[in-house]
Amino acid sequence: MLKGKTILLGISGSISAYKMAHLASLLQQAGASVYVIMTKNACRFIDPVVFDTLTRHRTVLDDFDRANESPVSHIDLPKMADAFLVAPASADIIAKAALGIADDMLSSAIIAAYSCPLLIAPAMNVHMFENPVVQENLKKLQDRGWTVVAPGIGFQACGDMGSGRLPEGEELFEWLEMACGAEKDLKGKKVLVTSGATREAIDPVRFITNHSTGKMGTAIARAAAMRGAEVTLVAGDMRVPAPQFVNTVRVVSAEEMFNAVTAVSDQQDIIIMAAAVADFRPAEVASEKIKKKNTGTETTITLTRTHDILAWCGEHKPEGQFLCGFAMETTDLLQNAGEKLRKKKADMIVANSLRAAGAGFGTDTNVVTFLRPDGTEELPILSKNEVADRILDIIIKERGTD
Ligand code: CTP
DSSP: TTTOOOOEEOOSGGGGGHHHHHHHHHHHHHOOEEEEEEEETTHHHHHHHHHHHHHSSOOOOOOOTTTTSTTHHHHHHHOOOOOOOOOOEOHHHHHHHHOOOOOOOHHHHHHHHHHOOEEEEEOOOOOHHHSSSHHHHHHHHHHOOEEOOOEEEEEOOTSSSEEEEOOOOOHHHHHHHHHHTTTOOOOOHHHEEEESSSOOOSSSSSSEEOOSOOOOOOOOHHHHHHOOOOEEEEEBBBBOOHHHSSSEEOOOOOHHHHHHHHHHGGOOEEHHHHHHHHEEEESSSOOOOOEEEEEOOOOOOOOOOOHHHHHHHHHHHOTTTTTEEEEEEESSSSHHHHHHHHHTOOOOOOOOOSSTOOOOOTTTTEOOOEEEETTTEOOOOHHHHHHHHHHHHHHHHOOOOO
């Protein structure tokens, strides 16, 4: 998402400045052009040569001297940038940004920046961070359109515990993707995604589940959030972390997923059901562990049907809502998926065969066919992230962006 983008990083004095080397490397690997401005105090924590090397651009330092690429880097760089992230941001640089003080290269660049998304990631001791003057300054910046990246909570270099840790490079990378990585063509839309596997309890120790890892659903939720939607992810058991920028509702069983979805389904513009929901659950859940000595060599668990959540949403679909389901099959892919499209009253089924190379549980790729009431479209093997965007593209084409 950041390929070809120009990212400006402003680094001020904090022990966490070392994390910016990893971020610069991630950005470079993603194909972004990275420029760095460092304050004098930042240079006491990490040598600018680290960033010269990682970004292949000379790091702009605080002395307005001839070593900088341009004598007016503080004007040129913000003009070129697709996003400007000040991180780690000390209490000092936050105050300068809030008050308009421009007495060094970084604070001057901050004043000169007006056309690109501006992000600031505070990093300092918990007592400094909680000081009302710092909070007021951050509020001022937020009110002026800056995105304030909330610091992490935990152990601090000074020995205190609390809020003020700079998020890791991966998290800052995602904030930059959010700031400038995608067109916000789902802005104002509410999207609900189901993901992962449900677990149906047999007794307090055992359950029935399936191989779903939640990768496909997570990719869809993330893509929708990056494109500006307000996303609710109803997540069963997943092998991958829930993405940033989405409201994740954790559930265990099909019953819990049904309740979580139906509580909010009528407020959604788009519902995409990627979860692998159990069709059956044990009719009775034993309250104590089932012991072998009580069952003999063979035993039977009586199963009963769960709610079909997609079918329920199809029956209760409000006007204008787009409902998309998945179908994972081992035989007769198009026929089975077509039946699901009709029976469950969905607007689209994303069908994939467990037999296709590059599709299935836990893979990073998928091979899917879109089934709509007016036709089918076969896609080549794509990453799950690309499949997620293609699903959203179709929905936007159908429903528009308003
Ligand atoms: N689904 C659901 N609730 C269920 C079962 C499935 O919402 N109890 C949804 C899935 O999230 C998916 C779609 O229905 O979007 C199809 O799921 P799938 O398991 O492929 O099909 P089933 O309806 O279970 O049918 P079958 O067992 O005949 O394949």
